[in-house]
Amino acid sequence: MIEAHEFIDSARKFGYSYYAGVPCPFLDPFINYVTECHNLTYISSANEGDAVALAAGTYLGGQPAMAIMQNSGLGNAINPLTSLTHTFRIPVLLIITLRGDPELKDEPQHELMGRITGSLLESMKIPWEYFPTASDQILPTLTRASQHIQKSNRPYGLIMRKDSLAPYEKKGSKTQGRTLHLKHQTSSYYLQTGALYSRTEALAYLLPQTTPQNNTVLIATTGYTGRELFALEDRPNQLYMVGSMGCASSLGLGLSLVRPDLKVIVIDGDGAALMRMGNFATIGMYGGSNLIHILLDNEVHDSTGAQATISSNFSFAQVASACGYPLVLEGNQLTLIDELLAPSAGKGPRFAQLKIRSGTLEDLPRPRLSPPETKQRLMAYLQL
Numbered sequence: 001m002i003e004a005h006e007f008i009d010s011a012r013k014f015g016y017s018y019y020a021g022v023p024c025p026f027l028d029p030f031i032n033y034v035t036e037c038h039n040l041t042y043i044s045s046a047n048e049g050d051a052v053a054l055a056a057g058t059y060l061g062g063q064p065a066m067a068i069m070q071n072s073g074l075g076n077a078i079n080p081l082t083s084l085t086h087t088f089r090i091p092v093l094l095i096i097t098l099r100g101d102p103e104l105k106d107e108p109q110h111e112l113m114g115r116i117t118g119s120l121l122e123s124m125k126i127p128w129e130y131f132p133t134a135s136d137q138i139l140p141t142l143t144r145a146s147q148h149i150q151k152s153n154r155p156y157g158l159i160m161r162k163d164s165l166a167p168y169e170k171k172g173s174k175t176q177g178r179t180l181h182l183k184h185q186t187s188s189y190y191l192q193t194g195a196l197y198s199r200t201e202a203l204a205y206l207l208p209q210t211t212p213q214n215n216t217v218l219i220a221t222t223g224y225t226g227r228e229l230f231a232l233e234d235r236p237n238q239l240y241m242v243g244s245m246g247c248a249s250s251l252g253l254g255l256s257l258v259r260p261d262l263k264v265i266v267i268d269g270d271g272a273a274l275m276r277m278g279n280f281a282t283i284g285m286y287g288g289s290n291l292i293h294i295l296l297d298n299e300v301h302d303s304t305g306a307q308a309t310i311s312s313n314f315s316f317a318q319v320a321s322a323c324g325y326p327l328v329l330e331g332n333q334l335t336l337i338d339e340l341l342a343p344s345a346g347k348g349p350r351f352a353q354l355k356i357r358s359g360t361l362e363d364l365p366r367p368r369l370s371p372p373e374t375k376q377r378l379m380a381y382l383q384l
Helices: 004-011 025-036 049-062 070-086 108-123 136-150 201-209 226-233 248-258 270-275 276-285 316-322 338-339 373-382
Strands: 018-021 041-044 063-072 095-099 127-130 157-161 185-190 216-220 238-240 264-271 289-295 327-331 348-356
Touching: 004 025, 004 136, 004 216, 004 248, 004 289, 004 316, 018 025, 018 157, 018 248, 025 063, 025 070, 025 127, 025 264, 025 276, 041 276, 049 063, 049 108, 049 248, 049 276, 049 373, 063 070, 070 095, 070 108, 070 373, 095 108, 108 238, 127 264, 136 157, 185 338, 201 226, 201 264, 201 289, 216 248, 226 238, 226 264, 248 264, 248 276, 248 289, 264 270, 270 289, 289 316, 316 327, 316 348
Parallel strands: 018 041, 018 063, 063 095, 095 157, 127 157, 185 327, 216 238, 216 264, 264 289, 289 348, 327 348
Antiparallel strands: none
């Protein structure tokens, strides 16, 4: 058994000051210590996959982060671990608690995951070892994790057994995130009759205002959005998500937190946003004014055959407002982008739901660079 501060203080020497995750009783001392320290940050994610994507975003900004979770939620993280961090070669240090440990009695819902946690990581090509339980094991463990991360640029796992950490009672923590805004500016006057704009027209309107010269990064959700953005203009300040559906906003949040000097623009889709809508609340709590969330809503899953989503019966704008975005816009006019990007838009993250029509370009190309090359180019643009 070790003290939480022993591991966390040692991890700080390896660059770790950001933690994102979902609690577990085994992690209670860990989270209590991090939230109490003013030079450490803990982001309470809506689910474990969002925590992985957020940690990937902080890495893109030059700040490694740990994603911490109970193994019962590891399933929520499989998609970003296999199609985001593995595909783009983004390292994340994972701490996963071992509920359902075969050597201990636990609740029945943990029994199967307890038996397969290690093999599940191995199936995802993620090497792992047990979390250290003695002080002299901490530095060697972190060194092995660091060596793997530097060599492969892929995740490394630490599986934490019960009673690995000594109890640590919270003595008084810092305020995390922002106080929920009681008043929101929600504008829907951009709604007019007539034909809807296409996705390409919306992206083309956005591009001149988001050049590499004005310290802006664009994160495009998976599917046609990234491909159309690439077809219009391929620039070093753009990242085209592949797979990891719904994770663009979490990744953008992570990048925006560690790089307040940047304007981070997430271009989302209605199907993707519905899949991980819990991150709206996380952004509302932790996001800053440098995070801009644009949702292109065509009411279909366009890249898989235009199957309908449920967004025709649903208001993302109202959800964003309720989750704490201070500025929320909705409509079908491209000019709402101007207000969204205005320097005077105020504090906190901004959101716009822009209704567009479905369909895409003929012979739509795919990005020429591989995902790791696109990531590396973005980090070079960020001078990392």
